[in-house]
Amino acid sequence: MKIGILGSGSMGSGIAQVAAAAGHEVLVFDTNPAALKLAQENLLKILNRLAEKGNIDDATSKAIFGRVYFMNNMQAFAECGLVIEAIVEDLAIKKSVFEKLEAITPKDCILATNTSSLPVAAIAAACERPERVLGIHFFNPAPLMKLVEIIPAIQTGPAVAGQAKMLIESWDKLAVLAKDTPGFVVNRVARPFYGEALRILEEGIADVATIDWAMTELGGFRMGPFTLMDFIGNDVNYTVTETVFQAFYYDPRYKPAFTQKRLAEAGWLGRKSGRGFYNYTEGPQNPSPAKDKNLGKTILYRILVMLINEAADALYFNIASRDDIDLAMTKGVNYPKGLLRWADEIGIAKCVTMMDALHVEYLEDRYRCSPLLRKMARERKEFYG
Numbered sequence: 598m599k600i601g602i603l604g605s606g607s608m609g610s611g612i613a614q615v616a617a618a619a620g621h622e623v624l625v626f627d628t629n630p631a632a633l634k635l636a637q638e639n640l641l642k643i644l645n646r647l648a649e650k651g652n653i654d655d656a657t658s659k660a661i662f663g664r665v666y667f668m669n670n671m672q673a674f675a676e677c678g679l680v681i682e683a684i685v686e687d688l689a690i691k692k693s694v695f696e697k698l699e700a701i702t703p704k705d706c707i708l709a710t711n712t713s714s715l716p717v718a719a720i721a722a723a724c725e726r727p728e729r730v731l732g733i734h735f736f737n738p739a740p741l742m743k744l745v746e747i748i749p750a751i752q753t754g755p756a757v758a759g760q761a762k763m764l765i766e767s768w769d770k771l772a773v774l775a776k777d778t779p780g781f782v783v784n785r786v787a788r789p790f791y792g793e794a795l796r797i798l799e800e801g802i803a804d805v806a807t808i809d810w811a812m813t814e815l816g817g818f819r820m821g822p823f824t825l826m827d828f829i830g831n832d833v834n835y836t837v838t839e840t841v842f843q844a845f846y847y848d849p850r851y852k853p854a855f856t857q858k859r860l861a862e863a864g865w866l867g868r869k870s871g872r873g874f875y876n877y878t879e880g881p882q883n884p885s886p887a888k889d890k891n892l893g894k895t896i897l898y899r900i901l902v903m904l905i906n907e908a909a910d911a912l913y914f915n916i917a918s919r920d921d922i923d924l925a926m927t928k929g930v931n932y933p934k935g936l937l938r939w940a941d942e943i944g945i946a947k948c949v950t951m952m953d954a955l956h957v958e959y960l961e962d963r964y965r966c967s968p969l970l971r972k973m974a975r976e977r978k979e980f981y982g
Contacts, residue, residue: 599624601680603694605636605667608711609683611739614640617664619768624674625667633667640665674701681733683711692723699724707761709733713784714840717750717777727752733761734781736929744929745770746781771928773921779844782917783929784837788851789903791834794822795854803896805874810886811893816901817933823874827867831860849963902951906967908936913969946974
C-alpha cells in the first residue's frame with residue numbers, strides 16, 4: 598500500500614519515516630518547495646545518524662530514504678490507500694484540504710487527520726463520503742513515540758477504525774481507540790499536569806524549580822511541568838489548553854493561565870526561543886529548588902490527584918477503555934505509571950478525600966470529584982470524609 602503524507606513539517610516527515618521503515622512507499626506533499634527540500638535533507642541526516650550509531654545498517658538507511666518521495670503535486674495521492682494530513686491546526690484549512698483529497702484519492706482510500714485537538718467529525722463533514730475519514734494522532738517525534746491515538750468520528754465506517762488500527766500496529770506502534778472529544782485521551786487527561794502546576798505557581802505556594810523538583814524527584818515524572826512546557830513551546834502548549842477549554846464550553850478544569858499567556862505574548866516560548874519559564878541562554882543561573890519534602894509531597898499529590906480525577910472522568914464518559922487510558926499516558930507522555938493504576942495504589946477513597954478537600958478550600962467547580970471515583974469508593978466499601 599502506498600501512503601500519502603500531506604505536510605512536510607517535523608510531524609509529517611516523522612510519520613513518513615515511520616511508514617517507510619515499515620516497508621511502504623511514501624509520498625510526501627507540500628505546497629512549499631523550500632519546506633520539501635528541508636524535509637528531504639533532514640530525513641537523510643536522521644537516517645545517516647541512525648546508521649552511524651548502529652541502530653540500522655547502511656542498506657536499511659538507504660532503503661528507507663529510497664521509499665520516500667517528496668513532491669509538490671497532490672495528484673500523486675491518486676494511488677494511495679491511506680493519506681494522513683499533518684498540517685496547521687486550522688479547521689477551515691483542513692476541511693478545504695479534505696475536499697481536495699476526496700476528489701483525488703481512490704474511493705477505498707482512508708483519509709486521516711493528525712489533529713491533536715480539532716473535532717474529527719467537523720473535518721469529515723467536508724467530504725461527501727465521510728465514512729472513510731478518521732483521526733490518526735501521532736506524538737512528536739513520531740519515529741520515537743510509540744503511542745498513536747485512533748479517533749473514529751461519528752461518521753466513520755465501523756470497519757475503517759479497525760483497519761487503521763491494524764495498519765498502525767503493523768508499523769510497530771501502540772494504538773489506542775479514543776472517542777472524538779476535545780483533546781482525545783492524552784491532551785485531555787494531561788491538562789492538570791500543566792494547569793495545576795501553573796495554579797500552584799500563581800498562588801505563590803512554590804516556584805518553578807521547586808514544582809519541577811517535586812514532580813520529578815518525588816513523583817518519578819521524566820520532566821517537570823515547566824521544563825516540559827518550555828520543551829513543547831509555551832505558544833503551542835497554551836493554544837492546546839485554550840482550545841480544549843473552549844471546546845469544553847469553558848469548563849474551569851481546563852482554564853488557561855495568564856502566566857503562560859504572557860510568556861507566549863512576550864515571545865518567551867521556551868527552549869526554541871532561548872527563554873521561557875527557565876533561561877536557556879549562556880550565563881544566567883536558573884534558581885535551585887527548595888527541597889522541602891513536605892512541600893514537595895503537597896505539590897505532587899495536588900497535581901497527581903487532579904490527573905487521576907481527569908483520567909477517571911475520561912473512563913466515566915467512555916472516552917477510552919481503562920487499559921487504553923493508562924497505556925496512553927505511559928506511552929504518549931511517558932508518565933511513570935498509569936493514572937488509574939496509580940489511583941488503586943493510593944486508594945480510591947484517599948483520592949476522593951483529596952479532591953473534596955480542594956473543593957472545600959476553593960469552592961470552585963474546577964475541583965469537583967469525578968462521579969466514578971465516588972462510585973468506586975462506595976462499591977469497594979471504602980470510607981472517606
